[in-house]
Amino acid sequence: MLKGRPLSTPEPVDDQGFADFFRSCLPVLTRTLAALTGDTRVVEDVAQEALLIARHRWDDIRSYDKPEAWVLKVALRLMRRWQQRHQCETPLVAVPAVDALDQVHEVEAVHSALRQLSPRHSEVVALHHLLGYSISEIASVLMVGESTVRTHLTRGRAELRRILGGSDD
Structure with missing residues (x-):
């Protein structure tokens, strides 16, 4: 005081x-x-x-x-x-042994495949498919043009299909 x-x-x-x-x-x-x-x-x-x-x-x-x-x-x-x-x-994330093991393996396979992409492809695919960002929002976040985002998204998806063993049609 x-x-x-x-x-x-x-x-x-x-x-x-x-x-x-x-x-x-x-x-x-x-x-x-x-x-x-x-x-x-x-x-x-x-x-x-x-x-x-x-x-x-x-x-x-x-x-x-x-x-x-x-x-x-x-x-x-x-x-x-x-x-x-x-x-x-x-390192890969450890997969927990739980009831939904098949689902966990599927998600981990996608995440593992995502990590095999180039950094820019993986960022664009993750922002679009995991977070639901639009093409214009991704362009703003990554400070690139929308056409660049579309190109990376197309190529990233094709590469993911190849890695995961899906068709590339």
């Missing part, structure tokens, strides 16, 4: 919706990055780092149409940097 005045307690900081955004975005980021890399240990760190960067810029990105797209773009860049620094193949 100073001269009879009580110490003031700090006012709670208004996070302007970031806490809710964090809770909804973290699982999407981790699922997407895990599908692309298979390394769940690194994925969690990269996703949280991308969200930390987003927190620092929240005043700007909260007004974006799809702030999660901005965070995903940051996370993809961080993941690429990590992979370049460590120059290693990430």
